[in-house]
Amino acid sequence: DAGVIQSPRHEVTEMGQEVTLRCKPISGHDYLFWYRQTMMRGLELLIYFNNNVPIDDSGMPEDRFSAKMPNASFSTLKIQPSEPRDSAVYFCASSPGLLSYEQYFGPGTRLTVT
Amino acid sequence: GEDVEQSLFLSVREGDSSVINCTYTDSSSTYLYWYKQEPGAGLQLLTYIFSNMDMKQDQRLTVLLNKKDKHLSLRIADTQTGDSAIYFCAERRMGSSNTGKLIFGQGTTLQVKP
Numbered sequence: 001d002a003g004v005i006q007s008p009r010h011e012v013t014e015m016g017q018e019v020t021l022r023c024k025p026i027s028g029h030d031y032l033f034w035y036r037q038t039m040m041r042g043l044e045l046l047i048y049f050n051n052n053v054p055i056d057d058s059g060m061p062e063d064r065f066s067a068k069m070p071n072a073s074f075s076t077l078k079i080q081p082s083e084p085r086d087s088a089v090y091f092c093a094s095s096p097g098l099l100s101y102e103q104y105f106g107p108g109t110r111l112t113v114t
Numbered sequence: 115g116e117d118v119e120q121s122l123f124l125s126v127r128e129g130d131s132s133v134i135n136c137t138y139t140d141s142s143s144t145y146l147y148w149y150k151q152e153p154g155a156g157l158q159l160l161t162y163i164f165s166n167m168d169m170k171q172d173q174r175l176t177v178l179l180n181k182k183d184k185h186l187s188l189r190i191a192d193t194q195t196g197d198s199a200i201y202f203c204a205e206r207r208m209g210s211s212n213t214g215k216l217i218f219g220q221g222t223t224l225q226v227k228p
Contacts, residue, residue: 004156031214042220043157043202050214091156100145100164101206101214105156 002026004106006092012112018080021109024073025094033103034067034077035091043091049075050097082113118205118219125225132190134222136203139184143205146179147216148188151200160188160201190224198226 005024013019025032033048047057052069060067064083069075079086089110093103119137126132138146144165149157163170163177163186170177176189186203200223204216 043218045215048215056215093157095214097214100162101216102145102147102159102162103157103216104159105149107156 004092004094004104006090006106006109008109009107010110010112012114013082014114015083016081017113018078019082019086019111019113021077021090021092021111023075023077023092023106025075025092026096026104027073028096029094029104030097031095031101031103032069032075033093033095034075035093035105036088037091037108038088046077079111082111084113087111087113118203118217120201120203120219120222122220123223123225125227126193128193128195128226128228130193132188132193132197132224132226134188134190134201134203134224136186136188136219137184138186138203138205138217140205140207140217141181141184143207145206146177146186147204147206148175148177148186149202149204149218151202151221153199157202193224193226195226195228198224200224 007022034046036044046059047067049069067077089108091105091108093105095103147162148160150160151157174191178187200221202218202221204218
């Protein structure tokens with residue numbers, strides 16, 4: 001299994017631009033999570049989906065952030081417009097659910113907004 | 115409170131044992147997890163323990179759970195320089211609104227000196 005795939009691995013953009021981060025979960029996993037990691041705030045859960053339906057988006061910072069999961073094998077996290085304070089590493093994770101709900105993380109996208 | 119607490123830093127000598135500690139808050143937590151994050155990488159699931167267990171061993175890793183004190187520890191025997199990383203503990207809480215969601219601690223940076 002290829003694991004969770006994220007693209008791009010690195011993104012540098014200017015303030016005000018739209019940024020789209022992509023994630024392909026592990027096949028057969030019913031849950032998908034988006035996290036953000038910074039030195040100041042640590043690891044934050046932004047949103048998660050179960051069977052492509054958003055379950056909890058209380059961690060999404062503000063309306064500039066949106067996430068979609070159009071099918072079981074693809075999700076996007078969009079920031080529009082981007083700001084320098086959005087600079088962080090964004091992780092996608094997936095989970096089979098079932099009993100233990102362990103999560104498997106992708107390698108992350110390092111976003112720098114200048 | 116909601117927080118999962120960990121000490122921020124631990125330094126050991128190569129060959130010694132490392133013990134990383136974590137306290138959690140919800141007595142109804144069902145599963146507890148340990149993740150490892152190496153520089154520039156995503157979180158890697160190391161092991162997890164069900165809350166009706168006291169101990170779980172997997173090669174050099176030993177997880178101890180004290181439910182009374184809500185205390186979880188990860189012991190790494192014969193610590194190697196390759197074990198240098200950030201270690202996160204996480205809990206899965208019961209509750210209809212939290213199915214699938216994990217609560218992460220802030221991470222413990224393990225430094226292994228040769």
